[in-house]
Amino acid sequence: MKKHNFYAGPSILSPYTIQKTAEAIQDFSDMGLSILEISHRSKQFQAVMDEAVALTKELLHLPENYHVLFLGGGASLQFCMVPFNLLNKKAAYINTGTWATNAIKEAKLFGDVEVLASSEDTKFNYIPKNFTIPNDVDYFHFTSNNTIYGTEIRHDFDTEVPVVCDMSSDIFSREFDPTKYSLIYAGAQKNLAPSGVTIVIVKEDILGKVNREIPTMLDYRTHIKKGSMFNTPPVLPIYSALMTLRYYKEMGGVKAMEKLDMEKATLLYDEIDRNKLFTGTVAEEDRSIMNVCFVMKPDYAELEKDFMEFATSKGIVGIKGHRSVGGFRASLYNALPLDSVKVLVDAMKEFEAKH
Known part of the structure; x- marks a missing residue:
């Protein structure tokens, strides 16, 4: 039976990415060796890194003064790495869910944190609005998409303050103005690659302004200088990321991905609103x-x-809601085909007819 993969992360990857990664595990770049066993210093892998950086810049329209890094540690490491590098006196955050809460907790270890707004009062079922970003903070941080609660900020903030964004679960799914951001980070296991690598996009002039010593490994400047190879990088996920980036380019880039994602989301939300058994949260x-x-x-x-x-019997997997909220969650990442959403919608209709 065909499976329809709605897992929130690690999540679905394109067949192209999986096939090309599997081939590289068997024989990478005609070397007679697996990508799992070659040196990250080899010219063949350096070419992978170079192309992955170049394609990220191309797809996201990044200006020349932005660096693209591929690091370990997941987005959770960025919760402390960001304030370690950027928080001198005070930072501003908005709290829109679990991952924003965790980021705020880490930032408080490095300086004052002003929480400008929060939707915790109603279990994060909305995005707070009508808040003002102060001018006296080192940066403003927000989480663009909240995987657990299903809310998303789909606009750029217009402020003179440096903006930092956790785009772990919606990067490459929507167009945005990169010049509105000083730092973007995203765990790869949603829209890019298997877990194990984190993409970081950092504007050069944001660094070197804090008064503290930063451990070498946690200093963004280290990784910029060494081209993400200060230590052994997560080779396999980076290769898979490159395959996904190639796939996105072939599909028409981020604009095409956004159009498809909107179509999938509209189809499912329309059914939730129509169906007598279900309701959005x-x-x-x-x-x-x-x-x-x-x-x-x-x-x-x-x-x-x-x-x-019933859904499982139809080959639908991964729709159980996060353990902290229950219910259902269907993750519609870029690699999920429209047909899978149609299968879920049909299952909801059939289940409604039975009850």
Whole structure:
């Protein structure tokens, strides 16, 4: 049976990425060796790194003064690496969910943190609005997409303050103005590659302004100088990332990805709003196009387990909501085909007809 993969992360990868990665595991660049066993200093892997950087810059329209890094440690390491490098006196954050909460916690170890707004009062089911970014902070940080709760910020902030964004679960799914950001980071396991590598995009002039000593490994300037090879990089995920970047370019770039993602999200949200058994969990104006969260309506709550089993029988996997919120979550990352969303929608209709 064909599987329809809605896992939130690690998540679906394109068949192109999986096939090309599998081939490189067998024989990389006609070397007679697996990519798992070659030196990261080899000219063949250096070519991989160079192309991955170049394609990221091309697809995201990054200016020349932005550096692209491929680092280990996941986005969670960036929660402390960002303030270590950027927080001198005070930083501003908005709290829109678990990952923003974790980022705020880490930042408080390095200086004052002003939480400008939070949606915690209603379990993060909306994006806070009507807040002002102060001019006296070292940077402003936000999480663009909230995988657990299904909310998303789909606009750029217009401010003179340096902006830092965690785009872990929606990078390459929407066009944005890179000049509005000083630093962007994203764990690769949503829209780019297998887990194990984190992409960091950093504007050169944001660095070197804090008054503290930074450990070598945690200093962005180290990795810029060494081309992401200060230590052995996560070779395999970087190669998979390159394959995904090539796939995005072939598909028409980020603009084409965004159009497809909007089509998928609209199809599913329309069914949630129409169906008598289900209801969405977040404010409509803040709905994520990457992570669609929904539950059974109160009168049908006892059918949650039955629907999960029914969906599984249709080859649908990964729609169980995060353990902290329950319900259902369908992740519609770039590699998920429209046909998989249609299968889920048809299953919802069929289940409604039965009950």
